Amino acid sequence: MSRTILVTGAGRGLGRTLAELLSARGDRVIAHARDEDALKGLPYAKALIADLSRPESLAAAAEAAGIDLLDALVHNAGIAHIATVGGTELERWQDSLTVNLVAPAELTRLLLPALRNARGHVVFVNSGAGLVAGPKWSSYAASKHGLRALADSLRAEEKAAGVRVTSVFPSHFDTDMQRHVRERHDSDYDPRRATSPDSIAATIASVLDAPSDMVINELRVEPPNPLPIRPRS
Numbered sequence: 211m212s213r214t215i216l217v218t219g220a221g222r223g224l225g226r227t228l229a230e231l232l233s234a235r236g237d238r239v240i241a242h243a244r245d246e247d248a249l250k251g252l253p254y255a256k257a258l259i260a261d262l263s264r265p266e267s268l269a270a271a272a273e274a275a276g277i278d279l280l281d282a283l284v285h286n287a288g289i290a291h292i293a294t295v296g297g298t299e300l301e302r303w304q305d306s307l308t309v310n311l312v313a314p315a316e317l318t319r320l321l322l323p324a325l326r327n328a329r330g331h332v333v334f335v336n337s338g339a340g341l342v343a344g345p346k347w348s349s350y351a352a353s354k355h356g357l358r359a360l361a362d363s364l365r366a367e368e369k370a371a372g373v374r375v376t377s378v379f380p381s382h383f384d385t386d387m388q389r390h391v392r393e394r395h396d397s398d399y400d401p402r403r404a405t406s407p408d409s410i411a412a413t414i415a416s417v418l419d420a421p422s423d424m425v426i427n428e429l430r431v432e433p434p435n436p437l438p439i440r441p442r443s
Protein backbone atom coordinates (compact mmCIF):
# COMPACT_ATOMS: atom_id res chain seq x y z
CA MET A 211 0.00 0.00 0.00
CA SER A 212 1.48 3.34 -1.07
CA ARG A 213 1.56 5.97 1.65
CA THR A 214 2.34 9.68 1.76
CA ILE A 215 5.38 10.22 3.97
CA LEU A 216 7.22 13.45 4.73
CA VAL A 217 10.92 13.10 5.55
CA THR A 218 12.79 16.14 6.87
CA GLY A 219 16.44 16.59 5.93
CA ALA A 220 16.00 14.45 2.82
CA GLY A 221 18.95 16.00 0.95
CA ARG A 222 21.73 13.96 2.57
CA GLY A 223 22.60 11.56 5.37
CA LEU A 224 19.96 9.30 6.86
CA GLY A 225 17.09 11.41 5.48
CA ARG A 226 18.20 10.87 1.89
CA THR A 227 18.71 7.13 2.42
CA LEU A 228 15.25 6.83 3.95
CA ALA A 229 13.58 8.92 1.24
CA GLU A 230 15.24 6.76 -1.45
CA LEU A 231 14.12 3.55 0.25
CA LEU A 232 10.51 4.75 0.66
CA SER A 233 10.30 6.05 -2.94
CA ALA A 234 11.77 2.79 -4.29
CA ARG A 235 9.09 0.75 -2.59
CA GLY A 236 6.32 2.96 -3.97
CA ASP A 237 5.57 5.41 -1.18
CA ARG A 238 4.78 9.02 -2.09
CA VAL A 239 7.64 10.93 -0.51
CA ILE A 240 7.34 14.58 0.45
CA ALA A 241 10.98 15.56 0.67
CA HIS A 242 12.04 18.40 2.93
CA ALA A 243 15.30 20.30 2.43
CA ARG A 244 16.67 23.79 2.82
CA ASP A 245 16.64 24.25 -0.95
CA GLU A 246 15.56 22.31 -4.00
CA ASP A 247 19.14 21.79 -5.21
CA ALA A 248 19.73 19.47 -2.24
CA LEU A 249 17.05 17.13 -3.62
CA LYS A 250 18.67 16.68 -7.06
CA GLY A 251 18.66 13.03 -8.10
CA LEU A 252 16.20 12.02 -5.39
CA PRO A 253 12.87 10.61 -6.56
CA TYR A 254 10.10 12.44 -4.69
CA ALA A 255 6.49 13.44 -5.20
CA LYS A 256 6.57 16.88 -3.63
CA ALA A 257 9.11 19.15 -1.94
CA LEU A 258 8.80 21.13 1.26
CA ILE A 259 11.49 23.79 1.29
CA ALA A 260 12.33 25.41 4.60
CA ASP A 261 15.25 26.33 6.82
CA LEU A 262 14.50 24.77 10.20
CA SER A 263 16.57 27.42 11.94
CA ARG A 264 13.69 29.74 11.00
CA PRO A 265 10.62 27.89 12.29
CA GLU A 266 8.53 31.01 11.72
CA SER A 267 8.88 30.26 7.99
CA LEU A 268 7.32 26.80 8.30
CA ALA A 269 3.69 27.90 8.12
CA ALA A 270 4.14 29.44 4.67
CA ALA A 271 6.26 26.49 3.49
CA ALA A 272 3.68 23.94 4.65
CA GLU A 273 0.89 25.97 3.06
CA ALA A 274 2.82 26.07 -0.23
CA ALA A 275 3.26 22.29 -0.14
CA GLY A 276 -0.52 21.84 0.27
CA ILE A 277 -0.60 18.70 2.42
CA ASP A 278 -4.13 17.55 3.33
CA LEU A 279 -3.48 13.90 4.09
CA LEU A 280 -0.26 12.64 5.65
CA ASP A 281 0.36 9.01 6.58
CA ALA A 282 3.69 9.67 8.24
CA LEU A 283 5.96 12.50 9.25
CA VAL A 284 9.57 11.54 9.94
CA HIS A 285 11.46 14.24 11.83
CA ASN A 286 14.99 13.38 10.76
CA ALA A 287 16.83 16.68 10.15
CA GLY A 288 19.15 17.69 12.94
CA ILE A 289 22.42 19.33 13.91
CA ALA A 290 25.03 18.46 16.51
CA HIS A 291 27.10 21.18 18.15
CA ILE A 292 29.71 19.40 20.23
CA ALA A 293 31.37 21.55 22.90
CA THR A 294 31.63 21.93 26.64
CA VAL A 295 29.07 24.05 28.45
CA GLY A 296 31.80 26.63 29.01
CA GLY A 297 32.59 26.63 25.31
CA THR A 298 29.05 26.77 23.92
CA GLU A 299 28.03 30.26 22.86
CA LEU A 300 24.44 31.48 23.11
CA GLU A 301 23.95 31.27 19.34
CA ARG A 302 24.87 27.55 19.36
CA TRP A 303 22.35 26.84 22.10
CA GLN A 304 19.66 28.71 20.21
CA ASP A 305 20.52 26.93 16.96
CA SER A 306 20.47 23.45 18.55
CA LEU A 307 17.17 23.95 20.32
CA THR A 308 15.55 25.65 17.34
CA VAL A 309 16.52 23.12 14.65
CA ASN A 310 16.27 19.96 16.75
CA LEU A 311 13.25 20.77 18.91
CA VAL A 312 11.28 23.93 18.16
CA ALA A 313 11.07 23.33 14.40
CA PRO A 314 9.83 19.71 14.77
CA ALA A 315 7.20 20.94 17.26
CA GLU A 316 6.02 23.67 14.90
CA LEU A 317 5.99 21.41 11.83
CA THR A 318 4.02 18.80 13.78
CA ARG A 319 1.51 21.42 14.88
CA LEU A 320 1.02 22.64 11.32
CA LEU A 321 0.59 19.13 9.91
CA LEU A 322 -1.57 17.64 12.67
CA PRO A 323 -4.84 18.08 10.73
CA ALA A 324 -3.33 16.15 7.79
CA LEU A 325 -1.97 13.48 10.16
CA ARG A 326 -5.32 13.12 11.92
CA ASN A 327 -7.07 12.82 8.54
CA ALA A 328 -4.88 9.79 7.75
CA ARG A 329 -4.67 8.41 11.31
CA GLY A 330 -0.98 8.93 10.66
CA HIS A 331 2.31 8.26 12.35
CA VAL A 332 4.94 10.70 13.64
CA VAL A 333 8.49 9.36 13.97
CA PHE A 334 11.12 11.40 15.80
CA VAL A 335 14.73 10.48 15.02
CA ASN A 336 16.17 10.98 18.46
CA SER A 337 19.59 9.79 19.71
CA GLY A 338 21.30 7.95 22.53
CA ALA A 339 22.09 11.50 23.68
CA GLY A 340 18.33 11.96 24.16
CA LEU A 341 18.57 9.46 27.03
CA VAL A 342 21.95 10.16 28.61
CA ALA A 343 24.13 13.30 28.42
CA GLY A 344 27.92 13.14 28.69
CA PRO A 345 30.69 15.74 28.36
CA LYS A 346 30.42 18.06 25.32
CA TRP A 347 26.89 16.88 24.53
CA SER A 348 24.91 19.51 26.46
CA SER A 349 23.13 21.50 23.74
CA TYR A 350 22.54 18.48 21.49
CA ALA A 351 21.47 16.23 24.38
CA ALA A 352 19.17 18.91 25.80
CA SER A 353 17.48 19.31 22.43
CA LYS A 354 17.06 15.54 22.09
CA HIS A 355 15.82 15.10 25.69
CA GLY A 356 13.28 17.79 24.81
CA LEU A 357 12.39 15.94 21.62
CA ARG A 358 11.55 12.86 23.67
CA ALA A 359 9.26 14.98 25.88
CA LEU A 360 7.60 16.40 22.77
CA ALA A 361 6.99 12.86 21.48
CA ASP A 362 5.60 11.66 24.82
CA SER A 363 3.14 14.57 25.13
CA LEU A 364 2.07 14.23 21.50
CA ARG A 365 1.48 10.48 21.90
CA ALA A 366 -0.71 11.02 24.96
CA GLU A 367 -2.66 13.85 23.31
CA GLU A 368 -3.24 12.27 19.90
CA LYS A 369 -3.90 8.61 20.65
CA ALA A 370 -7.66 9.17 20.63
CA ALA A 371 -7.31 10.64 17.13
CA GLY A 372 -5.46 7.50 16.03
CA VAL A 373 -2.12 9.27 15.52
CA ARG A 374 0.81 7.04 16.48
CA VAL A 375 4.09 8.43 17.77
CA THR A 376 7.51 6.76 17.87
CA SER A 377 10.88 7.94 19.15
CA VAL A 378 13.87 6.12 17.65
CA PHE A 379 17.13 6.36 19.61
CA PRO A 380 20.09 5.31 17.45
CA SER A 381 23.53 5.19 18.99
CA HIS A 382 25.72 6.01 15.99
CA PHE A 383 25.58 5.48 12.27
CA ASP A 384 27.90 6.40 9.43
CA THR A 385 27.12 9.90 8.13
CA ASP A 386 28.70 13.36 7.99
CA MET A 387 27.27 14.02 11.44
CA GLN A 388 29.02 11.04 13.01
CA ARG A 389 32.34 12.02 11.44
CA HIS A 390 31.91 15.59 12.71
CA VAL A 391 31.05 14.32 16.22
CA ARG A 392 34.18 12.15 16.31
CA GLU A 393 36.37 15.05 15.19
CA ARG A 394 34.93 17.35 17.85
CA HIS A 395 35.58 14.71 20.52
CA ASP A 396 39.07 14.04 19.11
CA SER A 397 37.99 10.41 19.01
CA ASP A 398 38.90 7.49 16.78
CA TYR A 399 36.27 6.39 14.31
CA ASP A 400 35.79 3.16 12.43
CA PRO A 401 32.80 3.22 10.09
CA ARG A 402 32.88 -0.61 10.00
CA ARG A 403 31.88 -0.53 13.68
CA ALA A 404 29.03 1.95 13.06
CA THR A 405 25.54 1.07 11.84
CA SER A 406 24.92 1.94 8.19
CA PRO A 407 22.29 4.55 7.28
CA ASP A 408 20.65 1.78 5.21
CA SER A 409 20.07 -0.29 8.34
CA ILE A 410 18.63 2.67 10.26
CA ALA A 411 16.40 3.58 7.29
CA ALA A 412 15.15 -0.01 7.02
CA THR A 413 14.42 0.02 10.76
CA ILE A 414 12.39 3.23 10.47
CA ALA A 415 10.50 1.76 7.51
CA SER A 416 9.68 -1.30 9.62
CA VAL A 417 8.43 0.95 12.44
CA LEU A 418 6.10 2.60 9.89
CA ASP A 419 4.99 -0.87 8.78
CA ALA A 420 4.01 -2.03 12.29
CA PRO A 421 0.51 -3.54 12.35
CA SER A 422 -2.19 -0.92 12.86
CA ASP A 423 -3.29 -2.46 16.17
CA MET A 424 0.01 -1.55 17.82
CA VAL A 425 2.54 1.25 18.06
CA ILE A 426 6.25 1.02 18.77
CA ASN A 427 6.55 3.89 21.25
CA GLU A 428 10.32 3.82 21.57
CA LEU A 429 13.15 1.94 19.93
CA ARG A 430 16.83 1.94 20.92
CA VAL A 431 19.38 0.69 18.40
CA GLU A 432 23.17 0.49 18.40
CA PRO A 433 25.92 -1.29 16.47
CA PRO A 434 26.66 -4.78 17.84
CA ASN A 435 30.26 -3.83 18.72
CA PRO A 436 30.33 -0.02 18.94
CA LEU A 437 33.58 1.93 19.10
CA PRO A 438 33.06 4.28 22.08
CA ILE A 439 33.42 8.02 21.56
CA ARG A 440 36.49 8.72 23.65
CA PRO A 441 39.26 11.34 23.28
CA ARG A 442 42.59 9.92 22.07
CA SER A 443 44.97 10.06 25.02
Ligand SMILES: NC(=O)c1ccc[n+]([C@@H]2O[C@H](COP(=O)([O-])OP(=O)(O)OC[C@H]3O[C@@H](n4cnc5c(N)ncnc54)[C@H](OP(=O)(O)O)[C@@H]3O)[C@@H](O)[C@H]2O)c1
Nearest residue numbers: 219222223224261262263286287288337382383385387388
Ligand atom coordinates in the same frame (compact mmCIF):
# COMPACT_ATOMS: atom_id res chain seq x y z
N1 LIG B 1 24.75 9.97 12.61
C1 LIG B 1 24.59 9.51 13.83
O1 LIG B 1 25.44 8.79 14.35
C2 LIG B 1 23.35 9.83 14.61
C3 LIG B 1 23.15 9.18 15.83
C4 LIG B 1 21.99 9.41 16.55
C5 LIG B 1 21.03 10.27 16.05
N2 LIG B 1 21.24 10.92 14.88
C6 LIG B 1 20.18 11.79 14.39
O2 LIG B 1 19.79 11.33 13.11
C7 LIG B 1 19.29 12.42 12.32
C8 LIG B 1 19.97 12.42 10.96
O3 LIG B 1 21.35 12.59 11.18
P1 LIG B 1 22.46 12.38 10.04
O4 LIG B 1 23.55 11.63 10.69
O5 LIG B 1 21.85 11.90 8.78
O6 LIG B 1 22.96 13.91 9.89
P2 LIG B 1 23.63 14.66 8.65
O7 LIG B 1 24.28 13.70 7.74
O8 LIG B 1 24.43 15.75 9.26
O9 LIG B 1 22.34 15.29 7.90
C9 LIG B 1 21.57 16.24 8.59
C10 LIG B 1 20.36 16.61 7.76
O10 LIG B 1 19.61 17.62 8.48
C11 LIG B 1 19.44 18.76 7.63
N3 LIG B 1 19.44 20.02 8.35
C12 LIG B 1 20.32 20.44 9.28
N4 LIG B 1 20.04 21.70 9.64
C13 LIG B 1 18.97 22.09 8.92
C14 LIG B 1 18.22 23.29 8.82
N5 LIG B 1 18.52 24.38 9.55
N6 LIG B 1 17.18 23.34 7.98
C15 LIG B 1 16.87 22.27 7.22
N7 LIG B 1 17.54 21.11 7.25
C16 LIG B 1 18.58 21.02 8.09
C17 LIG B 1 20.65 18.71 6.69
O11 LIG B 1 20.40 19.51 5.58
P3 LIG B 1 21.59 20.44 4.94
O12 LIG B 1 22.27 19.58 3.94
O13 LIG B 1 20.85 21.60 4.35
O14 LIG B 1 22.49 20.85 6.06
C18 LIG B 1 20.73 17.20 6.41
O15 LIG B 1 19.79 16.83 5.44
C19 LIG B 1 19.54 13.67 13.15
O16 LIG B 1 18.37 14.04 13.81
C20 LIG B 1 20.58 13.23 14.16
O17 LIG B 1 20.54 13.99 15.35
C21 LIG B 1 22.38 10.73 14.15
